[in-house]
Amino acid sequence: MEAYQTVFNIALYFSEALILFYYANSFFKQRYNKKLTILGIITGHIILFGIYYLQSTVVNLIAIFVIYCLIFSLLYECKFLTAVFNTILLLVIMVSSEWIIIFITSLILNKDFYAYQDSAALQIFDITLSKLAYYIICLVLVQIFSKRTRNIENNSAFWQLMIMPAASVFALFVFRYISLNAPLSNTAKILCSVVSFCLLISNIIVFMIYEKSISNAAELYELQAMKQKQEIDNEYFNVLEQNNKDLKIFTHDIKNHLEQISALTDNKEIEEYISKLYGTVNSYSNVALSGNKTLDVIISKYNTLCKNKNIEIYFNVKTANLSGLANMDLATILNNLLDNAVEAASHSEIRKISVDIFTKGAFEVINIQNGCDIPPNSSGKNLFTSKRDKAMHGLGIESVIRTLKSYNGIFDWCYDEKEKIFKTTTAIPKDK
Numbered sequence: 001m002e003a004y005q006t007v008f009n010i011a012l013y014f015s016e017a018l019i020l021f022y023y024a025n026s027f028f029k030q031r032y033n034k035k036l037t038i039l040g041i042i043t044g045h046i047i048l049f050g051i052y053y054l055q056s057t058v059v060n061l062i063a064i065f066v067i068y069c070l071i072f073s074l075l076y077e078c079k080f081l082t083a084v085f086n087t088i089l090l091l092v093i094m095v096s097s098e099w100i101i102i103f104i105t106s107l108i109l110n111k112d113f114y115a116y117q118d119s120a121a122l123q124i125f126d127i128t129l130s131k132l133a134y135y136i137i138c139l140v141l142v143q144i145f146s147k148r149t150r151n152i153e154n155n156s157a158f159w160q161l162m163i164m165p166a167a168s169v170f171a172l173f174v175f176r177y178i179s180l181n182a183p184l185s186n187t188a189k190i191l192c193s194v195v196s197f198c199l200l201i202s203n204i205i206v207f208m209i210y211e212k213s214i215s216n217a218a219e220l221y222e223l224q225a226m227k228q229k230q231e232i233d234n235e236y237f238n239v240l241e242q243n244n245k246d247l248k249i250f251t252h253d254i255k256n257h258l259e260q261i262s263a264l265t266d267n268k269e270i271e272e273y274i275s276k277l278y279g280t281v282n283s284y285s286n287v288a289l290s291g292n293k294t295l296d297v298i299i300s301k302y303n304t305l306c307k308n309k310n311i312e313i314y315f316n317v318k319t320a321n322l323s324g325l326a327n328m329d330l331a332t333i334l335n336n337l338l339d340n341a342v343e344a345a346s347h348s349e350i351r352k353i354s355v356d357i358f359t360k361g362a363f364e365v366i367n368i369q370n371g372c373d374i375p376p377n378s379s380g381k382n383l384f385t386s387k388r389d390k391a392m393h394g395l396g397i398e399s400v401i402r403t404l405k406s407y408n409g410i411f412d413w414c415y416d417e418k419e420k421i422f423k424t425t426t427a428i429p430k431d432k
Contacts, residue, residue, distance in 0.1 A: 008124055010049065011197055012131065017045040018204045019135050020071065022211070023090065026142040028076035040075045044068075064091060093137050098130035105129070105176055125176040128196040129169065132203060136165050139207060161210060168199040292321040295357075298334050302342070306353065311345050313353040320359045322366075324430060325407070332403045333366070336396035337424055341370035344422055348373045363410075363427040372422035375415055383413065404428065 021041050030037045044067040051063040065087055072083035105126060143158055175192045261274060290296055299315050306313040322330055341353045350371025357366050376383055383397050397411075404411055409428040415421070 005124070008193065008197065009052065011201075012127065013045045013049045013052075014042075015131055015135075015197075015200055015204060017041050018201075018208070019131075019138055020045075020068070020090070022204070022208055023086075023138050023142065024072060024076055024078075026146045026211070027086070028072070028078045031075055031077055037075050041071055044071050061091065061095075064094075090138075094130075094134050097134040097137065098127070101130040101133055102126050105173065108173075124193045125172060125179065125196055128193075128200050129172045129176070132165060132168055132172065132200050135200070135204060136162075136169075139165075158210070161207065164206060165203050168203055171199060172196050290317040290321040290357075292323050292330075294327040294330050295321055295334075298331065298338070302338050302353075305342060306345075309342065309346050309351075311342065311351045311353060314355065316354070316356045316358070318358075320357050320364045322357060322364055322428070324364065325428065329403050329406070333400050333426060336400050337366070337368050337426070340396055341368055341422075341424075344372040344374075345370045348420065350420060359430065360427075362430055364430055366426040366428075367423065369421055369423045371420060372415065373420050375417060376413075376422065400426070 021038065024041075032040075048060075048063055048067055052060055054060070068087040068090060069080075069083050072078045072086055073080055076083075078086075139158075139162075175196055179192065261270075290299065295317065299317070302313055303315075325333070338353070338355070345351050345353050348371035350373075353368065353370040355366070355368050357364070359365070401411055403409075404426065407428050409426060411424070411426050413422070413424045416423070
């Protein structure tokens with residue numbers, strides 16, 4: 001029986017590792033890949049399993065506190081105080097779940113509170129019940145407080161799935177009742193215990209699969225939104241490029257007409273007026289700046305957009321024109337970065353944007369600076385949208401990063417709180 005209980009304890013610590021993995025992934029971003037994260041969590045629980053056999057509750061609680069703090073701090077992008085808070089929260093839930101479950105089952109079944117100490121089967125049932133309660137509470141906390149995007153249908157599906165843990169709690173309660181009121185052989189007790197533990201694990205796995213499906217659905221939605229935006233941008237660029245061609249032809253003809261009119265008159269006032277008008281028309285014919293057709297269209301677009309919004313924008317593309325990028329990728333990178341810059345500058349006292357595209361070593365670099373009165377919503381180097389509709393916004397930077405990955409490119413940003421300037425830096429290998 002002791003060997004059986006040891007196996008059960010190993011399985012129990014494994015379930016706690018799964019619960020912690022689910023909880024931490026719901027609130028924080030992993031510092032490393034999933035394999036290293038899982039390995040770190042399992043290693044921590046192996047250490048806790050060894051400490052458990054010291055048979056000291058105080059030492060066990062201290063060990064859990066230290067190990068969980070280390071897991072949050074080292075394996076996730078989580079500040080130390082935040083790690084301490086979440087560790088204490090999980091410890092409180094874990095301990096209170098265990099004692100509340102024992103109290104409730106003893107009260108309902110009219111048995112002594114410490115009856116579980118005299119029976120390994122009862123102890124297993126109560127511990128399994130408490131871990132299931134612990135997991136249910138973590139599920140509810142994640143659903144209520146996690147920042148991950150969910151729509152109404154997903155929320156509805158989550159609460160429908162809660163029928164499974166509720167039914168599992170009832171089944172475990174029935175097993176405990178039977179073990180108290182009916183003589184069971186050791187084999188029957190072992191089977192009931194195994195079934196109880198399988199219920200706990202199945203609940204964890206079902207909700208992890210559910211979360212994975214939600215994550216995949218959200219990622220697919222983002223990809224579809226990005227693709228749709230790229231298609232719209234591409235269509236817009238085609239129209240804008242045609243308009244630019246028509247404008248160049250029109251301004252060329254107008255200049256010819258103005259030259260003819262100027263040649264037909266001897267009136268100095270008319271000549272001066274035509275000369276000024278000629279200069280104005282001539283400025284509209286200088287559409288191309290970089291030699292890269294797509295980049296020229298983007299420059300033309302944002303020159304016009306910023307002029308309408310009363311924002312000063314400056315492009316410096318003298319030493320590089322990003323000709324190594326596919327047109328769609330170039331549009332994706334610059335459109336998303338400049339859309340964010342225009343949005344921030346339009347609500348800033350410093351209504352200025354500067355765009356520098358140049359070569360540095362083996363990279364073509366894009367530096368964009370803009371006025372930004374409000375610090376960006378971020379966690380570490382991760383940027384989040386400040387708009388209410390999270391599902392429809394916040395895809396821009398993610399789209400830029402995805403595009404840069406195909407070029408082995410680098411993206412970074414910084415914010416100067418004193419100067420109220422936001423800056424993004426994008427570096428793309430020239431030989432890609």
